[in-house]
Amino acid sequence: MNKDYLPACCAPLSEHWPLPHALPAVRLINTRFDPARLNDEDFSRCAIEPIKGIAKRQSEYLAGRLCAREALRQLSGVALTPGMGEDRTPQWPDGTLGSITHGSGWAAAVVGNRSDWFGLGLDVERIMPANRAERLAKEILTPAELLRLERLPIEQRAPRISLTFSLKESLFKALHPAVRKHFYFQDAELLSVAADNRVSMRLLLDLHAEWPAGSELQGQFAEFEGYVLSLVSIPR
Numbered sequence: 001m002n003k004d005y006l007p008a009c010c011a012p013l014s015e016h017w018p019l020p021h022a023l024p025a026v027r028l029i030n031t032r033f034d035p036a037r038l039n040d041e042d043f044s045r046c047a048i049e050p051i052k053g054i055a056k057r058q059s060e061y062l063a064g065r066l067c068a069r070e071a072l073r074q075l076s077g078v079a080l081t082p083g084m085g086e087d088r089t090p091q092w093p094d095g096t097l098g099s100i101t102h103g104s105g106w107a108a109a110v111v112g113n114r115s116d117w118f119g120l121g122l123d124v125e126r127i128m129p130a131n132r133a134e135r136l137a138k139e140i141l142t143p144a145e146l147l148r149l150e151r152l153p154i155e156q157r158a159p160r161i162s163l164t165f166s167l168k169e170s171l172f173k174a175l176h177p178a179v180r181k182h183f184y185f186q187d188a189e190l191l192s193v194a195a196d197n198r199v200s201m202r203l204l205l206d207l208h209a210e211w212p213a214g215s216e217l218q219g220q221f222a223e224f225e226g227y228v229l230s231l232v233s234i235p236r
Contacts, residue, residue: 003069003079007042009034009059013070018108019222019231020197025116026233027071030108033063048081060102068100068109075111089177099123099173106227118234121174125166125228133158140165142189142204159223164190166230167219171201174217174232179208197221201232 006012011032018030035055043050043058048065051058065081072093073079082090082100090100098111099122110122128136134157141149141164152160168185176182183205191200203215219232 003047005045005047006066007037007039007046007062009037009039009042010063010066013067015074018224018229019220021220023112023233025075026110026112026120027074028108028110028122029067029071029074030106031063031067032105033059033102033107034105035059038062049083051084060107063107064100064102064109067107068098068111071098071109071111072096075113097177099170101229104227108229110231116236118236119174119178119232120234121170121172121232123166123169123173123230125162125169127162127223127226127228128158128165130154130158133161136165137161140168140185142186145189159228160193162228163193163221163230166228167199167201167221167232170219170230170232171217174234175207175211179211181207183207191216199230 013029013031017028038055038059042062051061069079069081080093082092085091092098095114096111097114097117097120098109099120100109101122101124103124104126106124108122110120112120140161149157149160167190168188171188187205188201188203191202193199197220199219201217203211203213206212217232219230221228221230
């Protein structure tokens with residue numbers, strides 16, 4: 001077993017920050033992965049507890065954990081692999097927190113110290129084809145978001161629906177580990193998207209004494225190669 005072993009299914013781990021705005025005391029590591037190149041021995045060679053599932057599920061999990069371990073190594077100097085909780089969420093080492101995301105051959109993890117951050121949520125999605133985005137719009141968007149969507153040119157609608165989906169996933173990842181309460185797409189809304197890819201979001205329900213309905217949170221996003229990547233970061 002070798003914590004520095006890189007399986008053939010994963011490209012070299014990258015420290016490139018793909019988002020438009022850097023954050024202090026945060027590490028983000030990403031990689032690409034190919035399920036077709038997964039080897040039966042990859043988990044043991046990487047010293048990562050295997051999971052059950054098809055090659056796609058196994059390879060994305062492995063890629064995400066490798067990114068998380070390297071991000072933790074860079075943050076703290078100790079290469080630890082997050083475990084999996086009963087609810088399947090990553091279990092971060094004491095004093096740290098973070099988020100893992102993967103989809104369509106790309107994976108990443110972001111980590112920080114609990115003394116600096118209340119929550120970090122990272123999510124990557126393929127930008128949906130227009131017909132699928134329109135079909136799912138009413139499930140993902142609130143009535144107010146749907147009204148704002150109507151004002152956009154037709155070619156911007158699918159990217160906006162995809163972005164909103166990703167941001168709400170990131171918001172959940174950032175808040176749920178702390179508030180331990182489930183919430184859904186209709187429980188938050190995207191208020192604004194700035195030209196520099198900063199966004200503002202608002203909660204529509206009471207999650208916690210510190211996070212009542214009406215609370216506003218900030219995030220950012222990037223689009224690249226048909227993906228949208230979003231990050232919601234909540235400072236202490």
